[in-house]
Amino acid sequence: xxxxxxxxxxxxxxxxxxxxxxxxxxxxxxxxxxxxxxxxxxxxxxxxxxxxxxxxxxxxxxxxxxxxxxxxxxxxxxxxxxxxxxxxxxxxxxxxxxxxxxxxxxxxxxxxxxxxxxxxxxxxxxxxxxxxxxxxxxxxxxxxxxxxxxxxxxxxxxxxxxxxxxxxxxxxxxxxxxxxxxxxxxxxxxxxxxxxxxxxxxxxxxxxxxxxxxxxxxxxxxxxxxxxxxxxxxxxxxxxxxxxxxxxxxxxxxxxxxxxxxxxxxxxxxxxxxxxxxxxxxxxxxxxxxxxxxxxxxxxxxxxxxxxxxxxxxxxxxxxxxxxxxxxxxxxxxxxxxxxxxxxxxxxxxxxxxxxxxxxxxxxxxxxxxxxxxxxxxxxxxxxxxxxxxxxxxxxxxxxxxxxxxxxxxxxxxxxxxxxxxxxxxxxxxxxxxxxxxxxxxxxxxxxxxxxxxxxxxxxxxxxxxxxxxxxxxxxxxxxxxxxxxxxxxxxxxxxxxxxxxxxxxxxxx
Numbered sequence: 001x002x003x004x005x006x007x008x009x010x011x012x013x014x015x016x017x018x019x020x021x022x023x024x025x026x027x028x029x030x031x032x033x034x035x036x037x038x039x040x041x042x043x044x045x046x047x048x049x050x051x052x053x054x055x056x057x058x059x060x061x062x063x064x065x066x067x068x069x070x071x072x073x074x075x076x077x078x079x080x081x082x083x084x085x086x087x088x089x090x091x092x093x094x095x096x097x098x099x100x101x102x103x104x105x106x107x108x109x110x111x112x113x114x115x116x117x118x119x120x121x122x123x124x125x126x127x128x129x130x131x132x133x134x135x136x137x138x139x140x141x142x143x144x145x146x147x148x149x150x151x152x153x154x155x156x157x158x159x160x161x162x163x164x165x166x167x168x169x170x171x172x173x174x175x176x177x178x179x180x181x182x183x184x185x186x187x188x189x190x191x192x193x194x195x196x197x198x199x200x201x202x203x204x205x206x207x208x209x210x211x212x213x214x215x216x217x218x219x220x221x222x223x224x225x226x227x228x229x230x231x232x233x234x235x236x237x238x239x240x241x242x243x244x245x246x247x248x249x250x251x252x253x254x255x256x257x258x259x260x261x262x263x264x265x266x267x268x269x270x271x272x273x274x275x276x277x278x279x280x281x282x283x284x285x286x287x288x289x290x291x292x293x294x295x296x297x298x299x300x301x302x303x304x305x306x307x308x309x310x311x312x313x314x315x316x317x318x319x320x321x322x323x324x325x326x327x328x329x330x331x332x333x334x335x336x337x338x339x340x341x342x343x344x345x346x347x348x349x350x351x352x353x354x355x356x357x358x359x360x361x362x363x364x365x366x367x368x369x370x371x372x373x374x375x376x377x378x379x380x381x382x383x384x385x386x387x388x389x390x391x392x393x394x395x396x397x398x399x400x401x402x403x404x405x406x407x408x409x410x411x412x413x414x415x416x417x418x419x420x421x422x423x424x425x426x427x428x429x430x431x432x433x434x435x436x437x438x439x440x441x442x443x444x445x446x447x448x449x450x451x452x453x454x455x456x457x458x459x460x461x462x463x464x465x466x467x468x469x470x471x472x473x474x475x476x477x478x479x480x481x482x483x484x485x486x487x488x489x490x491x492x493x494x495x496x497x498x499x500x501x502x503x504x505x506x507x508x509x510x
Contacts, residue, residue, distance in 0.1 A: 009040040010191065012048055012214060013198045015055035016207030022047045027188060027215070032100035032334040033325050035372025039098070041191045044215040049183075049223040052211040056154045056181035057229045059208030066151045066179035070130070074122040076204050077177060081118035083200040084111065093326075094192040095165055100334040100374075101288055102325040110166045113456065117169050117472070120456040121177040124474055128177075140499045142490035149481040151179035152255060153231030156224040158217070158245070159194065160237045161187035161336050162291045162396075168194050170460075170471040171234040171257075176205065178480040183211045183230070185221050187237075189336055217241070225249050232256070232480065236293075238394070239420075239465050246468075257469035257479050259293070259461055261394040262422030265415030266296035266451070267437065269408065269428040270304055276449060277427035278312040282400075284425060284451030286320065286378050289335050290398040293466075294423035296451055298384075298391055299402045300411040306404050310382055313402070314360045317378045322367050334373045335397055341374040344397030348379055351390040356381040356401070386414040394420070408437060416442045421463025425451055444470070 009026055011018040025043040030036060042048075059065055068076070084091065088111045095110070096103050134145040157171035164186050175182050186194040191214040198212045213220050225233050225248045232255040235245050239261040249256050266284055268277050284296030301309045323330035335341050341364065348362050361377030376398055384391050384401040391401045405411040415424060424443040426434045431448070438446040444462040447453060454460055459470035469479050491497050 007037055007040055010042065010195050010214070012042045012044055012052070013195055013202070013210075013212040014048070014052045015211065016202050019048075019051070021045060021215075022051075029098055029189070029192060030337075031097045031373075032189075032336050033097075033367075033370045033373040035374075039192055041188075041195075041214045044213040044220045046219065046223045049213055049220055049227065052183045052213045053154060053224070053227050053229050055208035055211055056183050059206055060151070060153055060181045063206045063208075065181070065206050065209055068179060070125050070128065073177065073179070074125050077118045077122035077125065077173070079204045080176075080201050081115045081122070083203060084118065084197070085115050087196065087200055091165060091193050091196055094196055095190075096325045098190045098192045099161060099164060100325055100336055101163065102330050102333045104328055104330065105288065110163060113166055113454070114169045117173050117456045121173045121477075124477060125177045128474075128477060136490075141497065144488040144490060146486055148484040148486065149178075149478075150484055152480055152482050153180060154229055155180045155182050155232045155234060155480065156227070156230045157182055157184045158221050158224065158233065158235045158237070159184065159186050161189040162288060162293075164190040165193040165197050167236050168197060170236075170476070172197075172201065172210070174471075174476040175234075175480045176201075176209070178477055180232075180480055181209045181211075183213060183224060185213055185215075185217070185224055188214065188216055221245075222248060225254070226251065228252055230254065234471075234479075235259070242467065255479070255482075257461075257471065258467040259469075259471060260422075260465060260467040261420055262293045262295070262462065262466050263298060263392065263394055263418050263420045264294055264296045264423040264425070264443065265298045265300060265418070265441070266425040267300045267408075267411045267415060267427070268302065268305065268309060269426065269430075269433060269437075270302050271429045271433075272305075272427035273429060273449075274305070274309065274312060278309060279316060280427065280449065280451055281425075282313065282316055282378075285400045286317070286332065286398050287452055289333055289376065291335060291396055292452070293394075294445070294452065296423070296425055297395065297400060298386075298415070299400055300405050300415065301402055302411075303404060303406055306402075310359065310380075310402060313380055313400070317360050317380060320378055322365055322375055324367070324370050332375070332378060332398070334370070334375050336374070338374055340396070341376060344376055344395055344399065347390055347393070347395045347397070347399060351381050351384070351388065351399075351401075354388045354390065355383070356388060356390060357383040361398070386417060392418065408433075412437060412440050416440075419465045422466035423447065423462075
């Protein structure tokens, strides 16, 4: 007997309402753990992008949203935080069935981070220097001067498939905190949780302040970036796509924030506590099956500890439990798609060809109850050199390259020898050694005896080709504002404005 399961279709979210795509088209959303169709989403067109941007433009230009007092805006942000917490169960489910993220991680980390982010922004907005009075200088004369920080306008947020709703909030929360309006384009693999998130937020803001358009990046994403009524673009994704977005945005001189790829170095020093460093290093690379931009995919180990560390890494990696992400016991979930799985497996084959030694994993997994899913064994390579492609290119999968070094300066030099500079880590019992190394490492965040620890009150972003700008923390608020200098002359008589003589003759003295 065949059981017919109704598949929900998710429309676009524009101007506070659910809207079908103009052309009536949809695309499929599959569960990467099972391969099953779990939903359909509206396939937006350029015309739909225009509608969403216009709704955001009208909400910015024609409502009082941007003029809301910090106190009232803080209340809105706290209310959104409460709304997310209230709807946590549905958000976790939608995120898991489309992204393959484990409910164990999403419920215990992502949701809590999202709630805390809005609460943190609610606090920041009360303290933010929206107006700054400048001192009255002796030259060019008495005047009252101040600087206003004003919202930048319509913000396009383009988000990835790995942690879609959490990363969406990194863009939405500061944008709303500063009085902007938002149009979000989630990855086509994972639109569901972002659509629900927008619906929650819409309860607390005027219509048009939050909008979601779903569809292909090449059509919908690029249309947003090109749009003349979009003032800012915030993108998280690959460096390759980031370059393209930066190029397109230059056509209208848009403000951009780009959080891009990484090949983050992780350095174990000789005095490290291996009982912490080994599981910490695996946590750094195998969380979400390695599909995190800041994953510590290059592990530098000193000669003295190399064999011991490798032995421990293998033993611990082999205990990780794969399974359905909806199962609380699952530790390793799937990768996002068949295409991504094939890309990762091709890198594993390349690693073998380059001369690295495969010591753990390296194969596709079949998981009971998830036979149609896209699972890859936690994979470890040894005898990797820093010039190999598996050590230089972002694989975005559960693949760790273990690289030998002789002294700390060599490890730091290899760590910095990369086009990326997103994150780096150091494991040591000596905090002074850690700080000395941290000074030399070229990365936007340095973890000491830890990994993946992002704070909502601290900036996150990369050096070099890992991006431009920062998200989270007070610094993220600046990126969603523009500066206005207001000058008021305090010189009442024209003839006392001596600087006018630069242009005029005695005629202004009479």
